[in-house]
Amino acid sequence: MTTTEAGSGDAPVVPFRQFLLKVHSLCNLSCDYCYVYFAADQSWRRRPGAMSLDIVRQAADRIAEHACEHRLPAVRVILHGGEPLLVGKAHLGELLTVLAERLASSGVEVHCSMQSNGILLDEEFLTLLHRHRVGVAVSLDGAPAAHDRHRRFAGGRPSHARVAEGLRLLNDPRHRDLFVGLLCTLDLANDPVETYEALLDFAPPRVDFLLPHGTWRHPPPGLEHRTIPPERPPAGVSPPDEPTPYARWLGAAFDRWFDAPRMETRVRMFEEVMSGVLGGAVNTEAFGLTPVDLVVVETDGTMEHSDSLKVVAPGAPETGLDVFRHSFTEALATETVRRRQSGLHGLAPVCRDCALVQVCGGGLYTHRHHPATDFQNPSVYCHDLAAFITHVNSRIHTELAHVAETPPEQSSALP
């Protein structure tokens, strides 16, 4: 569903369908790669710890207003932080009740989920989340050594054992239906296959791999030399002197997942890249050209763009709007949202000329930033994305050739 009431430019406006509520701005872990606390934007320091019920009510009313205005049948609400469970059981219960009551009156269907570090998950929390049908996704970076490389408590204690405890509880048959999946931030120091298999130990219904955040000004680990955006699209294979360690990592994990004799879990990044290679939709923020449809509400009620922008500069995610004085439709008219909803038109010329652009989509918006040219660049991961997509394309090409060459009588005898 698109509308043209808000914003400017040629692209139709896509309403927000996902509302990410920062219900707590602090965290009980101190992961050294965290974009909330250890990046350029330090706005968490001036924000209230927890989102008050007044702000929850106002946010819920604004969501209902937006859903009615744009005739949305369903919306997604994501509880996020910091660590959302730090709000405590009583406040979480009240918060979820307020959300349910306010949104029920609008008639919109609400799908609610939470992104947690898993440390505080216990029986009471899970019972509460069950009552309100809140799905739970947990951040886990792999086996203990891999996970604890970055994900530690403030005093330096490792966190894997505590997360594993929470995940075992979440996997209990009484709660298993709440388990959404695992979010894993990639580290080149961790073995890709071991990492993937360590995630499988918790039988996640879904996994996603995240690239560490970086920009052309602050390139990610292992790509420190990448400070100047390319002037030409990658030619399918990277220049011989251009290392693509992230593509190699992802390619190894992809092959392990792809070659399994049965589907062990869904892997969002891999599925979306495969869909894009086959000419289909790419429904993820980090790839593809689908318009962004998510807005963030901070603990103080301010509306923001995706919070990964915190790595770009102080204030980079800000919209200047808040749920008390502004509607979400007003946020649709901001330059950032308009650019992120304009598909190919919103990308740098070098991306528009690239054969892989329908799949890659220029990469995550945050990763395109350069101080001189703003977001009009390919991703700092450009060569890695191209090499990975080319790898997936090659694997699919082989499979398709096999399908095409297998006589129908033989292929129909397959299980």
Next chain:
Amino acid sequence: MDAPQNSHDSTRLVDISTVPTCRLKVVARKNTAWGHAVRRHLQERDGSARTIDVVFDSAL
């Protein structure tokens, strides 16, 4: 004659439309990553796939 068009040029994406649907349906029945991908492709092609939100990078 059914060979998919790829790829003297490795940046050129595959063309699944050259493969007969009946053969793709056999693959789509398999519970593998490839089977799921083909099933999704067929569902999107015939319009039966549910629209999915763009998933936010920092949450599942």
